Amino acid sequence: MTTARQVRKAALYLREVEEGTRSETITFSVRGKVFVSITDGGVVQFRLPEEMIVDALERHPSGERLVQRGTVIGFRMPLAEIDGQDLNGLVRQAWIFRAPKRLAAASVEADTGTLPSHSDLPTSIGKPATRALLGAGVVTLDDVAARSKAELAALHGVGPKALRILAEVLQERGRGFVS
Numbered sequence: 001m002t003t004a005r006q007v008r009k010a011a012l013y014l015r016e017v018e019e020g021t022r023s024e025t026i027t028f029s030v031r032g033k034v035f036v037s038i039t040d041g042g043v044v045q046f047r048l049p050e051e052m053i054v055d056a057l058e059r060h061p062s063g064e065r066l067v068q069r070g071t072v073i074g075f076r077m078p079l080a081e082i083d084g085q086d087l088n089g090l091v092r093q094a095w096i097f098r099a100p101k102r103l104a105a106a107s108v109e110a111d112t113g114t115l116p117s118h119s120d121l122p123t124s125i126g127k128p129a130t131r132a133l134l135g136a137g138v139v140t141l142d143d144v145a146a147r148s149k150a151e152l153a154a155l156h157g158v159g160p161k162a163l164r165i166l167a168e169v170l171q172e173r174g175r176g177f178v179s
Helices: 004-012 050-059 084-098 101-110 127-135 141-145 149-153 160-172
Strands: 017-022 025-030 033-038 043-047 064-068 071-078
Touching (some): 004 017, 004 025, 004 084, 033 084, 043 064, 043 084, 050 064, 050 071, 101 127, 141 160
Antiparallel strands (some): 017 025, 033 043
16 A cells, blocks of 8 residues: 655655645645645545546556646546555656756656766766666765765665765765765
8 A cells, every 4th residue: 555655755756846735735846836746535646748647547547637627637546546666657757747847857867877977976886876866866976975874875776885885985085974
């Protein structure tokens, strides 16, 4: 059974996300635009374009179109009826749909695990850790040093090996993780 905690973790993993509440509904927004919410009745709602709504409805027959003032704006379904992997995918799709184009494009680019030219992250941390860090907006060692070890460890893809390598590189430069 998927929980609101899992929605929170998936949403807050993405860049520039803020959590809020509106009329007893938990909302997650990017630059002021809500992309996912959870009602007090346990229904998760995703702001999605039509083609993604159609796909979501095919995969989740218990879901339905989310309509606001007569206009279809997304997809909704009981939170308990969606598995974690599908939830993560839908949260990400909704974020990409609602995020500013440049921000969304940078996140999609991060999925490749290719380091930008200005990055000084060590390649030895591996592709999963690189993708996770880039997806969270961590592009340089300065960005790494501004985070706690626990915060980085919470990112899906950043394991003990990557943390050890990052700690070693930071130590070589006379730095460390934030406590």
